[in-house]
Amino acid sequence: MIVRGKVFKYGDNVDTDVIIPARYLNTSDPQALARHCMEDIDPAFAGSVQPGDVIVARSNFGCGSSREHAPIAIKASGIACVIAASFARIFYRNSINIGLAILECPEAAEKIEAGDQIAIDFDSGVIQNITKNEQYQAQPFPPFIKNIIRHNGLLNAIKNGGTNNE
Amino acid sequence: MNLIEKYLAAAAGEKEVKPGMDIRAAVSYVAAHDVTAPIAIRQFEEIGVDSVFDPEKVLLIVDHIYPAATEKARKSVWEMDDFSKKYGVKLYKSGQGVIHQLMYENHKANPGDIIVIADSHTCTSGGYGVIGIGVGSTEMAAAMATGKLDLEVPQVVQVYLTGKLKSNVFGKDLILQLGEIFGTDYLTDKGLLLTGPGIEHLSTEERMTVCNMGTELGSMITLFGTQEREADVEETREIDLSSLEPKLSKPFSPVNVSNVSELAGTPVTQVVVGSCTNGRLNDMEQVVKQLSKQPVHPDVNMLVVPSSKTVLAAMEERGWTKIIRDAGATVLNPGCGPCFGAHEGLVSERDLVISTTNRNFPGRMGSIKGQIYLASPATAAASAVAGKITVPAEE
Numbered sequence: 105m106i107v108r109g110k111v112f113k114y115g116d117n118v119d120t121d122v123i124i125p126a127r128y129l130n131t132s133d134p135q136a137l138a139r140h141c142m143e144d145i146d147p148a149f150a151g152s153v154q155p156g157d158v159i160v161a162r163s164n165f166g167c168g169s170s171r172e173h174a175p176i177a178i179k180a181s182g183i184a185c186v187i188a189a190s191f192a193r194i195f196y197r198n199s200i201n202i203g204l205a206i207l208e209c210p211e212a213a214e215k216i217e218a219g220d221q222i223a224i225d226f227d228s229g230v231i232q233n234i235t236k237n238e239q240y241q242a243q244p245f246p247p248f249i250k251n252i253i254r255h256n257g258l259l260n261a262i263k264n265g266g267t268n269n270e
Numbered sequence: 271m272n273l274i275e276k277y278l279a280a281a282a283g284e285k286e287v288k289p290g291m292d293i294r295a296a297v298s299y300v301a302a303h304d305v306t307a308p309i310a311i312r313q314f315e316e317i318g319v320d321s322v323f324d325p326e327k328v329l330l331i332v333d334h335i336y337p338a339a340t341e342k343a344r345k346s347v348w349e350m351d352d353f354s355k356k357y358g359v360k361l362y363k364s365g366q367g368v369i370h371q372l373m374y375e376n377h378k379a380n381p382g383d384i385i386v387i388a389d390s391h392t393c394t395s396g397g398y399g400v401i402g403i404g405v406g407s408t409e410m411a412a413a414m415a416t417g418k419l420d421l422e423v424p425q426v427v428q429v430y431l432t433g434k435l436k437s438n439v440f441g442k443d444l445i446l447q448l449g450e451i452f453g454t455d456y457l458t459d460k461g462l463l464l465t466g467p468g469i470e471h472l473s474t475e476e477r478m479t480v481c482n483m484g485t486e487l488g489s490m491i492t493l494f495g496t497q498e499r500e501a502d503v504e505e506t507r508e509i510d511l512s513s514l515e516p517k518l519s520k521p522f523s524p525v526n527v528s529n530v531s532e533l534a535g536t537p538v539t540q541v542v543v544g545s546c547t548n549g550r551l552n553d554m555e556q557v558v559k560q561l562s563k564q565p566v567h568p569d570v571n572m573l574v575v576p577s578s579k580t581v582l583a584a585m586e587e588r589g590w591t592k593i594i595r596d597a598g599a600t601v602l603n604p605g606c607g608p609c610f611g612a613h614e615g616l617v618s619e620r621d622l623v624i625s626t627t628n629r630n631f632p633g634r635m636g637s638i639k640g641q642i643y644l645a646s647p648a649t650a651a652a653s654a655v656a657g658k659i660t661v662p663a664e665e
Binding site: 116117119121122125126127129130131132144145163164167168169170171172173176190192193194197198201202257258259 | 305306308309312313316317334335339340342343346388389390404405406407408409411412454455458459486488490523610611612629631632633634638
Protein backbone atom coordinates (compact mmCIF):
# COMPACT_ATOMS: atom_id res chain seq x y z
CA MET A 105 0.00 0.00 0.00
CA ILE A 106 1.40 3.40 -1.01
CA VAL A 107 0.06 6.80 0.06
CA ARG A 108 1.08 10.19 -1.25
CA GLY A 109 0.38 13.66 0.11
CA LYS A 110 1.65 16.94 1.51
CA VAL A 111 3.17 17.38 4.94
CA PHE A 112 1.97 19.22 8.05
CA LYS A 113 5.04 19.58 10.28
CA TYR A 114 5.11 19.93 14.09
CA GLY A 115 7.71 19.83 16.89
CA ASP A 116 8.32 17.78 20.06
CA ASN A 117 5.69 16.71 22.60
CA VAL A 118 2.55 17.37 20.56
CA ASP A 119 -0.01 16.48 23.25
CA THR A 120 -3.51 15.08 22.94
CA ASP A 121 -4.97 18.30 24.38
CA VAL A 122 -3.82 20.25 21.32
CA ILE A 123 -4.68 17.40 18.92
CA ILE A 124 -8.29 17.57 20.14
CA PRO A 125 -9.08 20.02 22.98
CA ALA A 126 -11.20 18.89 25.94
CA ARG A 127 -13.96 21.36 25.07
CA TYR A 128 -14.85 19.13 22.09
CA LEU A 129 -14.77 15.82 23.96
CA ASN A 130 -18.50 15.82 24.63
CA THR A 131 -18.85 13.91 21.36
CA SER A 132 -17.05 10.97 19.82
CA ASP A 133 -18.40 11.53 16.30
CA PRO A 134 -15.30 11.32 14.05
CA GLN A 135 -16.39 14.05 11.61
CA ALA A 136 -17.29 16.45 14.44
CA LEU A 137 -13.88 15.81 16.05
CA ALA A 138 -12.07 16.24 12.72
CA ARG A 139 -13.43 19.79 12.39
CA HIS A 140 -11.39 20.77 15.49
CA CYS A 141 -8.34 18.57 14.94
CA MET A 142 -5.04 20.35 15.81
CA GLU A 143 -7.02 23.55 16.48
CA ASP A 144 -4.92 24.72 19.42
CA ILE A 145 -1.57 24.23 17.68
CA ASP A 146 -2.50 24.92 14.05
CA PRO A 147 -5.88 26.64 13.52
CA ALA A 148 -5.48 26.37 9.70
CA PHE A 149 -5.10 22.57 9.75
CA ALA A 150 -8.74 21.46 9.61
CA GLY A 151 -9.52 23.83 6.73
CA SER A 152 -6.58 22.87 4.54
CA VAL A 153 -5.91 19.15 5.13
CA GLN A 154 -6.62 16.90 2.13
CA PRO A 155 -7.16 13.13 2.10
CA GLY A 156 -3.75 11.45 1.84
CA ASP A 157 -1.84 14.22 3.63
CA VAL A 158 0.70 13.32 6.30
CA ILE A 159 1.58 14.72 9.75
CA VAL A 160 5.31 14.70 10.54
CA ALA A 161 6.47 15.57 14.07
CA ARG A 162 9.47 15.21 16.31
CA SER A 163 9.62 13.19 19.53
CA ASN A 164 6.89 11.96 21.91
CA PHE A 165 3.93 12.66 19.60
CA GLY A 166 0.55 12.12 21.30
CA CYS A 167 1.68 12.51 24.91
CA GLY A 168 -0.88 13.16 27.63
CA SER A 169 -4.38 11.82 27.92
CA SER A 170 -5.58 8.38 26.81
CA ARG A 171 -8.38 9.95 24.74
CA GLU A 172 -8.90 7.83 21.63
CA HIS A 173 -10.60 10.91 20.21
CA ALA A 174 -7.09 12.12 19.26
CA PRO A 175 -6.19 9.45 16.68
CA ILE A 176 -9.87 9.29 15.63
CA ALA A 177 -9.84 13.04 14.87
CA ILE A 178 -6.58 12.77 12.91
CA LYS A 179 -7.84 9.79 10.91
CA ALA A 180 -11.21 11.39 10.16
CA SER A 181 -9.47 14.58 8.98
CA GLY A 182 -8.06 12.56 6.07
CA ILE A 183 -4.49 12.20 7.32
CA ALA A 184 -3.07 8.97 5.85
CA CYS A 185 -0.15 8.57 8.25
CA VAL A 186 1.62 10.21 11.18
CA ILE A 187 5.42 10.03 11.08
CA ALA A 188 7.36 10.96 14.23
CA ALA A 189 10.76 10.43 15.79
CA SER A 190 8.87 8.69 18.63
CA PHE A 191 5.34 8.30 20.00
CA ALA A 192 3.83 8.30 23.48
CA ARG A 193 2.79 4.80 24.49
CA ILE A 194 -0.99 5.07 24.78
CA PHE A 195 -1.34 7.16 21.61
CA TYR A 196 0.70 4.59 19.69
CA ARG A 197 -1.52 1.72 20.79
CA ASN A 198 -4.72 3.71 20.26
CA SER A 199 -3.65 4.55 16.70
CA ILE A 200 -2.96 0.94 15.84
CA ASN A 201 -6.23 -0.14 17.43
CA ILE A 202 -8.38 2.29 15.46
CA GLY A 203 -6.46 1.85 12.20
CA LEU A 204 -4.48 5.11 11.95
CA ALA A 205 -1.15 4.40 10.27
CA ILE A 206 1.87 5.66 12.19
CA LEU A 207 5.59 5.32 11.50
CA GLU A 208 8.64 5.93 13.67
CA CYS A 209 11.48 7.46 11.70
CA PRO A 210 13.81 9.97 13.41
CA GLU A 211 15.55 10.81 10.12
CA ALA A 212 12.28 11.68 8.37
CA ALA A 213 11.16 13.67 11.41
CA GLU A 214 14.30 15.74 11.19
CA LYS A 215 14.55 16.30 7.43
CA ILE A 216 10.98 16.59 6.19
CA GLU A 217 9.60 20.15 6.19
CA ALA A 218 6.11 21.60 6.12
CA GLY A 219 4.58 21.44 2.64
CA ASP A 220 6.92 18.74 1.28
CA GLN A 221 5.24 16.14 -0.95
CA ILE A 222 6.01 12.64 0.25
CA ALA A 223 5.07 9.08 -0.66
CA ILE A 224 5.04 6.22 1.86
CA ASP A 225 5.30 2.52 1.05
CA PHE A 226 3.84 0.74 4.07
CA ASP A 227 5.13 -2.67 3.00
CA SER A 228 8.79 -1.65 2.83
CA GLY A 229 8.69 1.30 5.29
CA VAL A 230 10.33 3.54 2.67
CA ILE A 231 9.40 7.23 2.89
CA GLN A 232 10.09 9.10 -0.37
CA ASN A 233 10.48 12.88 -0.11
CA ILE A 234 9.43 13.94 -3.62
CA THR A 235 10.07 17.65 -2.98
CA LYS A 236 13.63 17.14 -1.71
CA ASN A 237 14.41 14.00 -3.70
CA GLU A 238 15.40 12.13 -0.54
CA GLN A 239 14.49 8.76 0.89
CA TYR A 240 14.22 7.59 4.53
CA GLN A 241 13.77 4.10 5.93
CA ALA A 242 11.20 3.69 8.72
CA GLN A 243 10.95 0.49 10.67
CA PRO A 244 8.32 -1.53 8.80
CA PHE A 245 5.41 -2.69 10.96
CA PRO A 246 5.50 -6.14 12.45
CA PRO A 247 3.05 -8.42 10.56
CA PHE A 248 0.35 -8.33 13.25
CA ILE A 249 0.22 -4.53 13.18
CA LYS A 250 0.05 -4.54 9.35
CA ASN A 251 -2.87 -6.91 9.68
CA ILE A 252 -4.70 -4.58 12.08
CA ILE A 253 -4.17 -1.56 9.81
CA ARG A 254 -5.26 -3.51 6.70
CA HIS A 255 -8.47 -4.46 8.51
CA ASN A 256 -9.07 -0.86 9.58
CA GLY A 257 -8.57 -1.48 13.30
CA LEU A 258 -8.22 -4.11 16.02
CA LEU A 259 -11.88 -5.03 16.35
CA ASN A 260 -12.38 -5.49 12.60
CA ALA A 261 -9.23 -7.59 12.46
CA ILE A 262 -10.58 -9.84 15.22
CA LYS A 263 -13.97 -10.15 13.51
CA ASN A 264 -12.35 -10.94 10.15
CA GLY A 265 -10.48 -13.95 11.46
CA GLY A 266 -8.33 -12.73 14.29
CA THR A 267 -4.89 -11.27 14.65
CA ASN A 268 -1.92 -13.57 14.61
CA ASN A 269 -0.88 -12.58 18.11
CA GLU A 270 -3.57 -14.88 19.46
CA MET B 271 13.14 -10.66 38.56
CA ASN B 272 12.28 -7.29 40.08
CA LEU B 273 8.93 -6.57 41.73
CA ILE B 274 7.23 -5.37 38.52
CA GLU B 275 8.40 -8.50 36.68
CA LYS B 276 7.22 -10.73 39.54
CA TYR B 277 3.77 -9.14 39.48
CA LEU B 278 3.52 -9.38 35.67
CA ALA B 279 4.70 -13.01 35.68
CA ALA B 280 2.04 -13.92 38.25
CA ALA B 281 -0.70 -12.12 36.29
CA ALA B 282 0.36 -13.88 33.09
CA GLY B 283 0.75 -17.31 34.71
CA GLU B 284 4.43 -17.44 33.70
CA LYS B 285 7.28 -18.74 35.88
CA GLU B 286 9.61 -16.08 34.63
CA VAL B 287 9.40 -12.99 32.43
CA LYS B 288 12.08 -10.79 30.90
CA PRO B 289 12.00 -7.27 29.41
CA GLY B 290 10.65 -7.35 25.86
CA MET B 291 8.60 -10.50 26.35
CA ASP B 292 4.97 -10.34 25.13
CA ILE B 293 2.53 -11.53 27.76
CA ARG B 294 -1.22 -11.78 28.18
CA ALA B 295 -2.00 -10.73 31.75
CA ALA B 296 -5.16 -11.29 33.78
CA VAL B 297 -6.62 -8.04 35.11
CA SER B 298 -8.58 -7.52 38.32
CA TYR B 299 -10.60 -4.41 37.40
CA VAL B 300 -11.55 -2.68 34.15
CA ALA B 301 -13.08 0.81 34.18
CA ALA B 302 -13.82 3.88 32.09
CA HIS B 303 -15.22 7.40 32.64
CA ASP B 304 -17.65 9.66 30.84
CA VAL B 305 -15.15 10.76 28.17
CA THR B 306 -13.70 7.36 27.31
CA ALA B 307 -16.68 5.06 28.06
CA PRO B 308 -18.95 6.05 25.14
CA ILE B 309 -16.33 4.91 22.59
CA ALA B 310 -15.50 1.82 24.66
CA ILE B 311 -19.17 0.87 24.81
CA ARG B 312 -19.52 1.08 21.03
CA GLN B 313 -16.31 -0.91 20.53
CA PHE B 314 -17.52 -3.53 23.02
CA GLU B 315 -20.79 -3.94 21.12
CA GLU B 316 -18.71 -4.36 17.92
CA ILE B 317 -16.87 -7.31 19.44
CA GLY B 318 -20.24 -9.03 19.74
CA VAL B 319 -19.85 -10.96 23.02
CA ASP B 320 -22.86 -11.51 25.32
CA SER B 321 -21.31 -10.41 28.61
CA VAL B 322 -18.42 -8.65 30.25
CA PHE B 323 -15.71 -10.90 31.74
CA ASP B 324 -16.99 -10.28 35.30
CA PRO B 325 -19.75 -7.73 36.03
CA GLU B 326 -18.37 -7.20 39.56
CA LYS B 327 -15.05 -6.11 38.12
CA VAL B 328 -16.21 -3.60 35.51
CA LEU B 329 -16.99 -0.02 36.54
CA LEU B 330 -18.23 3.07 34.76
CA ILE B 331 -17.72 6.41 36.49
CA VAL B 332 -18.96 9.89 35.54
CA ASP B 333 -16.29 12.30 36.76
CA HIS B 334 -14.93 14.43 33.94
CA ILE B 335 -17.98 16.55 33.14
CA TYR B 336 -20.31 16.34 36.15
CA PRO B 337 -22.84 17.89 36.39
CA ALA B 338 -23.22 17.85 32.60
CA ALA B 339 -22.07 21.15 31.11
CA THR B 340 -23.69 20.42 27.75
CA GLU B 341 -26.56 18.36 26.42
CA LYS B 342 -24.05 16.12 24.61
CA ALA B 343 -22.24 15.40 27.87
CA ARG B 344 -25.54 14.33 29.42
CA LYS B 345 -26.19 12.00 26.47
CA SER B 346 -22.90 10.22 27.25
CA VAL B 347 -24.16 9.54 30.78
CA TRP B 348 -27.30 7.93 29.36
CA GLU B 349 -25.18 5.72 27.07
CA MET B 350 -23.29 4.58 30.16
CA ASP B 351 -26.55 4.07 32.04
CA ASP B 352 -27.97 1.86 29.28
CA PHE B 353 -24.78 -0.22 29.17
CA SER B 354 -24.71 -0.54 32.95
CA LYS B 355 -28.24 -1.96 33.01
CA LYS B 356 -27.73 -4.23 30.01
CA TYR B 357 -24.57 -5.90 31.35
CA GLY B 358 -25.13 -5.53 35.10
CA VAL B 359 -22.07 -3.40 35.79
CA LYS B 360 -21.88 -0.64 38.39
CA LEU B 361 -22.26 2.97 37.29
CA TYR B 362 -21.32 5.95 39.42
CA LYS B 363 -23.34 8.79 37.92
CA SER B 364 -24.03 11.20 40.78
CA GLY B 365 -20.71 12.97 41.24
CA GLN B 366 -19.28 10.47 43.72
CA GLY B 367 -15.76 11.41 42.72
CA VAL B 368 -12.78 10.95 40.41
CA ILE B 369 -12.36 7.44 38.99
CA HIS B 370 -8.91 6.82 40.51
CA GLN B 371 -10.06 7.92 43.96
CA LEU B 372 -13.19 5.73 43.81
CA MET B 373 -11.07 2.74 42.79
CA TYR B 374 -8.94 3.37 45.89
CA GLU B 375 -11.84 3.94 48.27
CA ASN B 376 -14.38 1.37 47.02
CA HIS B 377 -12.72 -1.09 44.63
CA LYS B 378 -9.20 -1.46 45.93
CA ALA B 379 -7.34 -4.20 44.12
CA ASN B 380 -4.76 -6.28 45.98
CA PRO B 381 -1.06 -5.43 45.80
CA GLY B 382 0.38 -7.02 42.67
CA ASP B 383 -2.92 -7.00 40.79
CA ILE B 384 -3.29 -5.25 37.45
CA ILE B 385 -6.10 -2.77 36.83
CA VAL B 386 -6.92 -1.37 33.41
CA ILE B 387 -8.73 1.96 33.06
CA ALA B 388 -9.37 4.02 29.96
CA ASP B 389 -7.55 7.00 31.45
CA SER B 390 -3.86 7.89 31.43
CA HIS B 391 -3.71 8.49 35.21
CA THR B 392 -4.52 4.87 36.03
CA CYS B 393 -0.92 4.65 37.28
CA THR B 394 -2.16 6.38 40.49
CA SER B 395 -2.78 2.89 41.93
CA GLY B 396 0.98 2.26 42.01
CA GLY B 397 0.90 4.25 45.25
CA TYR B 398 -0.94 1.37 46.94
CA GLY B 399 1.03 -1.38 45.23
CA VAL B 400 -1.32 -2.11 42.32
CA ILE B 401 -0.12 -1.99 38.72
CA GLY B 402 -2.41 0.49 36.96
CA ILE B 403 -2.24 0.55 33.18
CA GLY B 404 -3.89 3.40 31.30
CA VAL B 405 -5.31 2.46 27.91
CA GLY B 406 -7.57 3.90 25.24
CA SER B 407 -11.21 3.01 24.79
CA THR B 408 -10.69 0.13 22.33
CA GLU B 409 -8.18 -1.70 24.53
CA MET B 410 -10.50 -1.10 27.49
CA ALA B 411 -13.36 -2.67 25.50
CA ALA B 412 -11.20 -5.70 24.69
CA ALA B 413 -10.18 -6.04 28.36
CA MET B 414 -13.82 -5.70 29.43
CA ALA B 415 -14.70 -8.61 27.12
CA THR B 416 -11.75 -10.87 27.98
CA GLY B 417 -10.42 -9.86 31.41
CA LYS B 418 -6.98 -9.88 29.81
CA LEU B 419 -4.49 -7.32 28.56
CA ASP B 420 -1.67 -7.88 26.07
CA LEU B 421 1.51 -6.06 26.94
CA GLU B 422 5.26 -6.33 26.70
CA VAL B 423 7.35 -6.66 29.85
CA PRO B 424 9.07 -3.29 30.34
CA GLN B 425 12.62 -2.46 31.26
CA VAL B 426 12.57 -1.12 34.81
CA VAL B 427 14.22 2.05 36.08
CA GLN B 428 14.57 2.10 39.86
CA VAL B 429 14.53 5.30 41.91
CA TYR B 430 16.04 4.53 45.30
CA LEU B 431 14.89 7.03 47.91
CA THR B 432 16.71 7.89 51.12
CA GLY B 433 16.16 10.59 53.73
CA LYS B 434 13.00 12.45 54.64
CA LEU B 435 11.18 15.36 52.99
CA LYS B 436 11.24 18.76 54.67
CA SER B 437 7.89 19.83 56.16
CA ASN B 438 7.05 22.08 53.17
CA VAL B 439 7.99 19.48 50.52
CA PHE B 440 5.58 16.73 49.38
CA GLY B 441 5.04 13.85 47.00
CA LYS B 442 4.09 16.41 44.34
CA ASP B 443 7.49 18.06 44.61
CA LEU B 444 9.18 14.67 44.31
CA ILE B 445 7.38 13.72 41.10
CA LEU B 446 8.10 17.17 39.60
CA GLN B 447 11.76 16.64 40.48
CA LEU B 448 11.63 13.24 38.73
CA GLY B 449 10.09 15.01 35.71
CA GLU B 450 13.02 17.40 35.70
CA ILE B 451 15.41 14.43 35.78
CA PHE B 452 13.77 12.14 33.23
CA GLY B 453 11.87 14.52 30.91
CA THR B 454 8.79 13.49 28.94
CA ASP B 455 10.02 10.44 27.06
CA TYR B 456 13.04 8.81 28.69
CA LEU B 457 10.70 6.42 30.47
CA THR B 458 8.44 5.70 27.46
CA ASP B 459 7.34 2.04 27.60
CA LYS B 460 9.43 1.54 30.76
CA GLY B 461 8.53 0.74 34.34
CA LEU B 462 9.39 3.21 37.12
CA LEU B 463 9.90 1.48 40.48
CA LEU B 464 10.35 3.54 43.66
CA THR B 465 12.16 1.82 46.52
CA GLY B 466 14.44 2.59 49.45
CA PRO B 467 14.23 3.57 53.11
CA GLY B 468 12.87 6.99 52.14
CA ILE B 469 9.50 5.56 51.11
CA GLU B 470 8.73 4.86 54.78
CA HIS B 471 8.09 8.58 55.27
CA LEU B 472 5.67 8.87 52.33
CA SER B 473 2.03 8.09 53.13
CA THR B 474 -0.06 6.02 50.72
CA GLU B 475 -1.77 9.22 49.57
CA GLU B 476 1.57 10.94 48.89
CA ARG B 477 2.71 7.85 46.98
CA MET B 478 -0.47 8.01 44.89
CA THR B 479 0.38 11.61 43.95
CA VAL B 480 3.85 10.50 42.84
CA CYS B 481 2.53 7.59 40.77
CA ASN B 482 -0.31 9.66 39.31
CA MET B 483 2.12 11.78 37.30
CA GLY B 484 4.27 8.86 36.14
CA THR B 485 2.36 9.12 32.88
CA GLU B 486 3.65 12.69 32.37
CA LEU B 487 7.11 11.08 32.26
CA GLY B 488 5.89 8.59 29.65
CA SER B 489 6.16 5.48 31.82
CA MET B 490 4.07 2.38 31.21
CA ILE B 491 3.96 1.42 34.91
CA THR B 492 4.80 3.47 38.01
CA LEU B 493 4.92 1.52 41.26
CA PHE B 494 6.10 1.81 44.85
CA GLY B 495 8.04 -1.27 45.94
CA THR B 496 9.73 -2.00 49.25
CA GLN B 497 12.52 -0.41 51.24
CA GLU B 498 14.90 -3.02 49.82
CA ARG B 499 17.05 -2.12 46.83
CA GLU B 500 16.11 -4.16 43.75
CA ALA B 501 19.08 -5.76 42.02
CA ASP B 502 17.52 -6.95 38.77
CA VAL B 503 16.74 -3.62 37.10
CA GLU B 504 17.95 -1.77 34.01
CA GLU B 505 19.16 1.27 35.90
CA THR B 506 19.06 2.85 39.37
CA ARG B 507 19.05 6.52 40.38
CA GLU B 508 19.29 7.66 43.98
CA ILE B 509 17.51 10.64 45.50
CA ASP B 510 17.96 12.00 49.01
CA LEU B 511 14.49 13.31 49.87
CA SER B 512 15.90 15.77 52.40
CA SER B 513 17.64 17.63 49.55
CA LEU B 514 14.37 18.51 47.76
CA GLU B 515 12.87 22.00 47.68
CA PRO B 516 9.29 23.03 46.78
CA LYS B 517 8.98 22.72 42.99
CA LEU B 518 6.63 23.90 40.28
CA SER B 519 6.09 23.17 36.59
CA LYS B 520 6.01 26.21 34.35
CA PRO B 521 3.94 26.48 31.16
CA PHE B 522 3.54 24.45 29.01
CA SER B 523 4.93 21.13 30.19
CA PRO B 524 4.80 19.22 33.50
CA VAL B 525 8.55 18.62 33.18
CA ASN B 526 9.43 22.31 32.72
CA VAL B 527 10.38 22.46 36.40
CA SER B 528 11.86 25.17 38.66
CA ASN B 529 12.16 25.75 42.38
CA VAL B 530 9.17 27.76 43.62
CA SER B 531 11.64 30.27 45.10
CA GLU B 532 12.86 31.22 41.60
CA LEU B 533 9.38 32.46 40.64
CA ALA B 534 8.32 33.86 44.01
CA GLY B 535 6.41 37.14 43.68
CA THR B 536 4.73 36.43 40.32
CA PRO B 537 1.07 37.59 40.59
CA VAL B 538 -1.56 34.82 40.55
CA THR B 539 -5.22 35.11 39.42
CA GLN B 540 -6.59 31.60 40.05
CA VAL B 541 -5.64 28.73 42.34
CA VAL B 542 -7.00 25.20 41.94
CA VAL B 543 -6.58 22.46 44.55
CA GLY B 544 -7.97 19.09 43.58
CA SER B 545 -7.93 16.29 40.96
CA CYS B 546 -6.76 12.67 41.03
CA THR B 547 -3.28 14.09 41.70
CA ASN B 548 -3.93 16.17 44.81
CA GLY B 549 -7.57 16.16 45.89
CA ARG B 550 -7.34 13.92 48.94
CA LEU B 551 -7.80 14.69 52.63
CA ASN B 552 -4.07 15.14 53.29
CA ASP B 553 -4.02 17.73 50.49
CA MET B 554 -6.99 19.55 51.99
CA GLU B 555 -5.19 19.62 55.32
CA GLN B 556 -2.45 21.73 53.72
CA VAL B 557 -5.07 24.13 52.36
CA VAL B 558 -6.75 24.49 55.74
CA LYS B 559 -3.41 25.15 57.47
CA GLN B 560 -2.95 28.23 55.28
CA LEU B 561 -6.55 29.46 55.07
CA SER B 562 -7.22 29.21 58.80
CA LYS B 563 -4.51 31.84 59.32
CA GLN B 564 -5.27 34.25 56.47
CA PRO B 565 -8.00 34.77 53.84
CA VAL B 566 -7.52 34.26 50.11
CA HIS B 567 -6.12 37.34 48.37
CA PRO B 568 -8.96 39.42 46.85
CA ASP B 569 -7.50 39.19 43.31
CA VAL B 570 -7.46 35.36 43.36
CA ASN B 571 -10.25 32.85 42.54
CA MET B 572 -9.50 29.88 44.71
CA LEU B 573 -11.29 26.67 43.71
CA VAL B 574 -11.09 23.63 45.98
CA VAL B 575 -12.25 20.32 44.49
CA PRO B 576 -12.38 17.26 46.76
CA SER B 577 -11.55 14.11 44.79
CA SER B 578 -14.59 12.27 46.19
CA LYS B 579 -17.73 12.67 48.29
CA THR B 580 -15.96 10.65 50.98
CA VAL B 581 -13.18 13.24 51.08
CA LEU B 582 -15.76 16.04 51.13
CA ALA B 583 -17.68 14.40 54.00
CA ALA B 584 -14.46 14.06 56.01
CA MET B 585 -13.70 17.74 55.35
CA GLU B 586 -17.15 18.74 56.56
CA GLU B 587 -16.84 16.61 59.68
CA ARG B 588 -13.64 18.46 60.57
CA GLY B 589 -15.12 21.89 59.87
CA TRP B 590 -12.68 22.39 56.98
CA THR B 591 -15.20 23.35 54.30
CA LYS B 592 -16.37 26.22 56.51
CA ILE B 593 -12.81 27.40 57.05
CA ILE B 594 -12.15 27.23 53.30
CA ARG B 595 -15.36 29.08 52.41
CA ASP B 596 -14.94 31.68 55.16
CA ALA B 597 -11.48 32.42 53.76
CA GLY B 598 -13.09 33.33 50.42
CA ALA B 599 -12.42 30.14 48.45
CA THR B 600 -15.10 28.16 46.60
CA VAL B 601 -15.61 24.45 47.27
CA LEU B 602 -16.70 22.77 44.02
CA ASN B 603 -18.42 19.41 43.71
CA PRO B 604 -16.19 16.31 43.80
CA GLY B 605 -14.87 15.28 40.37
CA CYS B 606 -12.20 16.27 37.88
CA GLY B 607 -13.14 19.94 38.16
CA PRO B 608 -11.16 22.51 36.18
CA CYS B 609 -8.22 20.13 35.54
CA PHE B 610 -9.74 18.86 32.36
CA GLY B 611 -10.79 22.20 30.82
CA ALA B 612 -14.28 21.18 29.73
CA HIS B 613 -16.37 23.10 32.25
CA GLU B 614 -16.05 25.00 35.55
CA GLY B 615 -13.05 27.22 36.22
CA LEU B 616 -11.89 27.96 32.66
CA VAL B 617 -9.33 30.73 32.22
CA SER B 618 -8.54 33.46 29.67
CA GLU B 619 -5.23 34.65 28.25
CA ARG B 620 -4.97 37.10 31.17
CA ASP B 621 -4.84 34.38 33.81
CA LEU B 622 -1.97 32.88 35.71
CA VAL B 623 -3.02 29.75 37.54
CA ILE B 624 -1.36 27.74 40.27
CA SER B 625 -2.91 24.30 40.16
CA THR B 626 -2.29 21.04 41.98
CA THR B 627 -3.42 19.10 38.89
CA ASN B 628 -1.21 17.12 36.51
CA ARG B 629 -1.02 18.91 33.15
CA ASN B 630 -0.32 22.46 32.01
CA PHE B 631 -0.43 21.94 28.25
CA PRO B 632 -1.61 24.86 26.07
CA GLY B 633 -5.38 25.19 26.42
CA ARG B 634 -5.61 22.60 29.19
CA MET B 635 -7.84 24.90 31.28
CA GLY B 636 -9.36 27.12 28.59
CA SER B 637 -7.32 29.73 26.69
CA ILE B 638 -4.20 28.40 24.95
CA LYS B 639 -2.44 31.48 26.36
CA GLY B 640 -3.58 30.89 29.95
CA GLN B 641 -0.49 30.26 32.09
CA ILE B 642 -0.78 27.18 34.30
CA TYR B 643 1.82 26.36 36.94
CA LEU B 644 1.64 22.96 38.68
CA ALA B 645 2.58 22.72 42.35
CA SER B 646 1.77 21.08 45.68
CA PRO B 647 -1.36 22.02 47.68
CA ALA B 648 0.87 23.80 50.23
CA THR B 649 2.48 25.95 47.54
CA ALA B 650 -0.90 26.56 45.87
CA ALA B 651 -2.57 27.63 49.13
CA ALA B 652 0.34 29.83 50.23
CA SER B 653 0.21 31.52 46.82
CA ALA B 654 -3.58 31.98 47.05
CA VAL B 655 -3.25 33.80 50.34
CA ALA B 656 -0.40 36.01 49.17
CA GLY B 657 -1.83 36.63 45.69
CA LYS B 658 1.54 35.75 44.22
CA ILE B 659 3.73 32.68 43.85
CA THR B 660 4.97 31.90 47.34
CA VAL B 661 7.18 29.29 48.95
CA PRO B 662 5.17 27.61 51.73
CA ALA B 663 6.72 28.18 55.16
CA GLU B 664 8.58 25.34 56.87
CA GLU B 665 7.05 24.30 60.17
